[in-house]
Amino acid sequence: MTGRIIGTGSYVPERIVTNEDLAKLVETSDEWIVTRTGIHERRIAVEEGTSAMASRAAERALENAGIKAEELDIILMATSSPDHCFPNGACEVQAAIGAVNAVAYDISAACSGFEFALSTVQAFIRAGIYKTALIIGADCLSKLTDWSDRGTCVLFGDGAGAAVIRAEKTGVIHSVMGSDGVKGPVLSCVARSEGNFLNERKPELGYIYMDGQEVFKFAVKKVPECIRQVLEESKTDIEEVKYFVLHQANYRICEAVAKRLKQPLDKVPMNIGSYGNTSGATVPILLDELNRQGRLQRGDKLVLAGFGGGLTWGAALVEW
Structure with a gap:
């Protein structure tokens, strides 16, 4: 199953x-x-x-x-x-x-x-x-x-x-995940400082830090790589994929991924213009929109792919 x-x-x-x-x-x-x-x-x-x-x-x-x-x-x-x-x-x-x-x-x-x-x-x-x-x-x-x-x-x-x-019997066909902790500092957020009564530092929440250029370079390289990996390991031709449902971090990243995959941009639906980057929510929000708009039919093959802090990345080939 x-x-x-x-x-x-x-x-x-x-x-x-x-x-x-x-x-x-x-x-x-x-x-x-x-x-x-x-x-x-x-x-x-x-x-x-x-x-x-x-x-x-x-x-x-x-x-x-x-x-x-x-x-x-x-x-x-x-x-x-x-x-x-x-x-x-x-x-x-x-x-x-x-x-x-x-x-x-x-x-x-x-x-x-x-x-x-x-x-x-x-x-x-x-x-x-x-x-x-x-x-x-x-x-x-x-x-x-x-x-x-x-x-x-x-x-x-x-x-x-x-x-x-x-x-x-049908559904998720194959998935891949990856991490690179060495590059983690380029996209980070301190949860709490190492403060307690012994060192007399007050625990404080931090803000998101991002090295935008490094994240961009990472994304446009790693996302196509993991998509190709999930397709190759499942022996699926890229032309069989109806939509690439990508993490909505930046329009230019999605555009670059489509170009590297040699796929038309209309196979990469986007809603970032209305919601911005909602982190782990971007892919399921976009998937729900596609579903409720009637753009997904039984048997369609989709690739879901995300990348983010960690650094982490993942992709899944699914049959709707």
Whole structure:
């Protein structure tokens, strides 16, 4: 058996923050942001936290799948911005949706988190341990963003996406994951400083740091590589793929990946212009949009691919 996506859901906050709004905070402009990133606006949470957004996306995914929360065996939530150190966000979602029979825990792989969660659930299903799973990518990066740093504050938004996975004969065909901890410092966020009563330093939360040029070079090289790897190892011709559902970090990165794969840009759907980079939520939000727009048909082959802090990367070839 393999894991098949049988339902999707997503949620973004109501509050829209435009590029013009950010121009009031930092020295920037709509033209500057759009030219470099493709982003026009993003959604920012005012009252909601990561788990609240994740719960709403989860409820929509369950409804789309036509199953009850009690049927879930496992919930994996990929996030870099949980509301608490503990309890974990997946447990908070479990409580909110009433998934009383599920084990629940978080995965931390930054923007690759949803792909890592999918690969993990796939392993459980293939091993016969679980049959029905909920995977969520959710982040509230506005909590971690330095809103006085124009190099990062223009990039990020908040949101959550979810998918219900069930053991069936077709679904996930193959997946790959990778990490390079040596290069981790080029994209990082300090959770807490090493402070306690002995060294008399107060623990403090940090902000997102990114070396944009290094991340760009990493992404445009590694994403095509892992996509080719997942296709080669599954003996799948690239022309069989209907869509490449990529992490929405930057329009120029998606464009460069399509060019390196020698694929038309219309096979690389994008929504970054409306939401910005929502980290682990970008792929499931985009997947949910494609699903609800009726652009996915049974038997379509998709490649889901993400990259992010760690550094991490992952790709999965799935049959819809």
